[in-house]
Amino acid sequence: MIETTVRSERPKSRTTTADSYDNIEPWFDELAELDAGDAHRLVMRNKVLQLCMPLADHIARRFAGRGEEFDDLQQVARLGLIQAVDRFDVHRGSSFLAFAVPTIMGEVRRHFRDRAWSVRVPRGLKEIHGRLGAATEVLSHRFGRQPTVREIAAELDVDLHSVTQALVARNSYRAESLDRLTQVEGQNTPLAVLDSLGADEPCYALTEDAMVVRPLLAALPDRERHVLTLRYFGYQTQAQIAEHLGVSQMQISRILSSTLTKLREQALGECSEPRRI
Structure with missing residues (x-):
């Protein structure tokens, strides 16, 4: 028969109180x-x-x-x-x-x-980050105010740049969920963080394109730039431009086509194919 009797539940030589482990x-x-x-x-x-x-x-x-x-x-x-x-x-x-x-x-x-960081941070910065709290508390008590980064660096005996990086890395410790509800000014009910974020503004892309094309337009010959201006800023038809300049509509069509092709190649860095004669 296997012995199932358990020995005395606690050694009799000492006693252990609920809040002390000295007699363990x-x-x-x-x-x-x-x-x-x-x-x-x-x-x-x-x-x-x-x-x-x-x-x-x-x-x-x-x-x-x-x-x-x-x-x-x-x-x-x-x-x-x-x-x-x-x-x-x-x-x-x-x-x-x-x-x-x-x-x-x-x-x-x-x-x-x-394990507790939301993004990967170098181990050295994590170790400095772990010492920031105690050092800040000691210096705050010593000076009666919040210590500067330079004072923290001196207390930890590390360089100023490492302390600065550790302070910045503190923002990477915990990432907030985009589904977290937050109160937005002007709204009666809380919204998810994702719903309160701004959207991409389509005009930004147009602004970037304009910044790229502007110097290219300035470098065009006067006649080509004038035709483009009448067509896309004056909203005139090819026939109206031809009548205004005293040329045929076919010539205006060719000017527009060649000018736009040249601008596109210059703006996008494309290599133009050899033209067939």
């Missing part, structure tokens, strides 16, 4: 005595994790309000707790709390550095 080491003493394949070892490990779970949740709450959902931070912190429990060596003499806190906090910080 006796649990690790018992864990160290059990073989890796012992079924009771898994029960003991789960019990230690259950006892220390409030520690992970407390650290997760310390990082809340920085753009990440608390549930995500809680999961990351608890993963760090699992790593701390599995790696802790009671024979080294240090307390579990002294080992677990930096282990859990390191896991949460790595999450912010590697």
Whole structure:
């Protein structure tokens, strides 16, 4: 028969209060005595994790309000707790709390550095960004005002350009959804961000075309430029232009065709094909 009786739920030598983990080491003493394949070892490990779970949740709450959902931070912190429990060596003499806190906090910080950015930012800038908050708080307390970028750079012992880039990169940390509702001036009901954005203005393309063509028109011979002006700005027909200039309509048609072809080739950089004679 397989023994199902669980050992005493807690070592009798010490007691552990709800808000202290100073006496958690006796649990690790018992864990160290059990073989890796012992079924009771898994029960003991789960019990230690259950006892220390409030520690992970407390650290997760310390990082809340920085753009990440608390549930995500809680999961990351608890993963760090699992790593701390599995790696802790009671024979080294240090307390579990002294080992677990930096282990859990390191896991949460790595999450912010590697996973919480909406766009890719160089690792060096992420690390500087992670130090900005503490440095700004220290300098604000020291000077009684918000510190300058140069003062932050001196406090962190990094160059001014890197601090500036880290401050700019802060805008890349969290991207807002285009479906997020926002209040637009003059509107009674909120609109999605996408609906409040401006649209492409068709006149912009016309303006760009005009800027390209203007010097080309100025370089045309007077006669060709005059014909184009009468046709497209004076809105005259080819027959009216021919009568005005005393030439045939066929000549006006040829002038317009050749002039427009030349302008198109110059504006678009096209190579004209050899003309057939």
